[in-house]
Amino acid sequence: MITTVRDYLAAHRRAKDAFPGALLLVVSVFASMAGPSGWHGPRAAPVLWTAAACAPLVWRSRAPVLVTVAVASVEVVHLASAPGQPLVPGASLIALYTLASRLPRRRAWVIGLVVTVALTVALAASRSDEVFAAGTLASFDLLVLSVALGDLTRSRRAHLAALSKRAEQAERTRDDEAARRVTAERVRIARDLHDVVAHHITLVNAQAGVAQHLVRTDAEAAYQALGQLKDNSRAALDELRATVGLLRQDDDVSEPRTPAPTLADLDDLAASFVHTGLPVQVTITGALRPAYPSIELAAYRITQEALTNTAKHAGPGATARVHLDYGDTALRVEITDTGNGVRAADMAATDGHGLIGMRERAAAFGGTLTAGPGRGGGFRVVAELPLPQDPGDAR
Structure with missing residues (x-):
């Protein structure tokens, strides 16, 4: 009542x-x-x-x-x-x-x-x-x-x-912060997808061209090139599945995911470019010590993107070199090539996202990245990423 x-x-x-x-x-x-x-x-x-x-x-x-x-x-x-x-x-x-x-x-x-x-x-x-x-x-x-x-x-x-x-x-502030984080995560995933697709598609395209050239003159070499093309295609699918898997909801059926690559995988990365006609040499100086997994992933992706750009723009007969220098406070990653010295502006006009993505990855950890023609020709990319002061904090 x-x-x-x-x-x-x-x-x-x-x-x-x-x-x-x-x-x-x-x-x-x-x-x-x-x-x-x-x-x-x-x-x-x-x-x-x-x-x-x-x-x-x-x-x-x-x-x-x-x-x-x-x-x-x-x-x-x-x-x-x-x-x-x-x-x-x-x-x-x-x-x-x-x-x-x-x-x-x-x-x-x-x-x-x-x-x-x-x-x-x-x-x-x-x-x-x-x-x-x-x-x-x-x-x-x-x-x-x-x-x-x-x-x-x-x-x-x-x-x-x-x-x-x-x-x-x-509540509005929380909603804005959540939206900002969602946007940042989307940008990060888009950047990963770009790196994965650009790298592997470039390799697949180069290997397909090699196989097409050899199929009439050297069947065995063409067969090996097609096998490498198959391996790279599978690797591309695995990385795409792992990256897109980040978008799954909590109630989605989980599937095995490929572990995120680290600097220990650079030799495999370099070998994948050798089959496309781009020899890559990896050197390391300084006191080798572990970095944060996220920083290692950023260094790997920067190297992958730089080598992919080299494969696309350097021209035939070019070689590349990846140099890791472990300093007291920072890891310096330098990627150089002996290509035709294509300018950064031309690369940005051709691709539009590679250099931007590399700079964003470096800046996300308080690092820096510079890119431009090398001193003796070719192209040069240098990234400096901070290292943990206490080695035990990296893992």
């Missing part, structure tokens, strides 16, 4: 505004029936004055100032027309509470105190009492208390609204 009434009042503003006045009117009816000699029929005058004072309360939330003035005026007129009659300013208490809960604090207290003083003076005059009499001060305290309760309600409502706003802002 209580829940039904609460829901109804929440859905009907006018009924909610009128509800306290209706209760006050019912109380006045029962109060007018009580007397020294027992219960009797309700007296019309007190009930009608109470009804007149409560009537404006129907609009108390829409026009709290006008309602407060109207209610107070009715009660002052009542006190003036019936001197000596006891009056509890119930309608004024409701009006003042609504006023303080709806208006800004300063304005509400100014209006509330003016109305409170006017009602207190009218009550004292009606009773022929002094303003500072106990009964008069009790009424004054009740009126001030109603203003204070209304102000407290307004403050609490504002505090809850601020908390709700901060919660919504925090």
Whole structure:
């Protein structure tokens, strides 16, 4: 029953505004029936004055100032027309509470105190009492208390609204951060896909060309070239499956994934280019020590992309060299070739993503990458990636 009434009042503003006045009117009816000699029929005058004072309360939330003035005026007129009659300013208490809960604090207290003083003076005059009499001060305290309760309600409502706003802002911030991370992950996966596809397709294309050239002159060599083409195709599929597998949902069926390549796999990477006619030499200097797996993967992908670009742009008869230099604080990866010295701008115009992807990989770990024509011709890519200060932190 209580829940039904609460829901109804929440859905009907006018009924909610009128509800306290209706209760006050019912109380006045029962109060007018009580007397020294027992219960009797309700007296019309007190009930009608109470009804007149409560009537404006129907609009108390829409026009709290006008309602407060109207209610107070009715009660002052009542006190003036019936001197000596006891009056509890119930309608004024409701009006003042609504006023303080709806208006800004300063304005509400100014209006509330003016109305409170006017009602207190009218009550004292009606009773022929002094303003500072106990009964008069009790009424004054009740009126001030109603203003204070209304102000407290307004403050609490504002505090809850601020908390709700901060919660919504925090939720939006979390959503923005989640979207940013999703975007970054998509870029990273796209970069991996580009590296894998560009590398292996370049090898497959070169090996297919070799096989096509040899098929009429050296069947055995052509057969071996086709076998290498098959191996590279399978490797491309395995890496694509491993990379795309990152996009699987938690409830997807898991499949075996190829381990992420490391710097220990550079010899295999170099060997895969030898079959395409690009000899690659790998050298290592400095105190060899492990790096973070993510940094090793970045160094491997940078090397893979640089060699892929060499295979595409260096021209026939070119060779390449990969040099790893382990310094005190950084790993330096240098890839050079003896090709025709194609400019970085030409590579960017042809591919558009290779150099950008390499720079992004280096920058992701606080490293740097430079690319451009080599000193003695060809092309040169140099990446510097930070190494852990404590070797035990790398694994």
